[in-house]
Amino acid sequence: MTEPTPLTIGTALPPLTVTLTRADLVRYAGASTDFNPIHWSDRMARRVGMPSVIAHGMLTMATALRIVTDWVGDPAKVRAYSCRFTSPVPVPDDETGVELRITAAITALTEETATVTITAVITGPDGEDVKVLGQATAEVDRG
Template sequence: MTTEPTPLTIGTELPPLTVALTRADLVRYAGASTDFNPIHWSDRMARRVGMPSVIAHGMLTMATALRVVTDWVGDPAKVRSCSCRFTSPVPVPDDDAGAELRIGATVSALTDETATVTITAVITGPDGVDVKVLGQAVAEVDRG
């Protein structure tokens, strides 16, 4: 007996994803992107510009959040577009655990050809309250 796949509807939640971003990840990303801004590796410089500590690169945060979509569709080439606003930095502590980025996503629009997915990405702030790090984060993917 075969079962039909669950029909895709607005409101469908994608499987959530939790990713730890460590200082080692920041070093690797800096090398790959050539973004060696000291706020991504020097606590002293980060504090000088008002950050609590070293922060993750914005594009690393965005790309990591997009993984919830690429894992779901199974092929990164199906992503037609992705956009977001950065609403809060992601401080990355100098330890082995790093910063825990919790990512969720929900199908927010459908056409015959595409699905639009709204992405949420949060970290736990110093006071224990969730902090949204991306705003208006959406990806459009091919349905085929």
């Protein structure tokens, strides 16, 4: 982590926007071996009450953490990461996909660590932001 100026509580990390497409879901399913049909079949997703195919929760969680790993420069500096899944991420069957917009800010500091709170949202069907992760925090080594 480059600290050109002293870190303070409230310091915002550079925002990150990541597009997820159905092709990304296929690649993630292969890498993770999570072939649950709600991640590739609209019919099955609707059968269980989802609006359409949804992104894997762990893919969403890992993608959101990129805002922190990009900032610190070394993923090994992440000591802990946790979150709650608050809303699914529907991924349309088109070339556009869905944009996951991620912001983060420092919410606690010690001599050794910085705690970063992460917010990840998508645009819902009504045009409003939908928070997809709750209580997302990462603790990173400042050294």
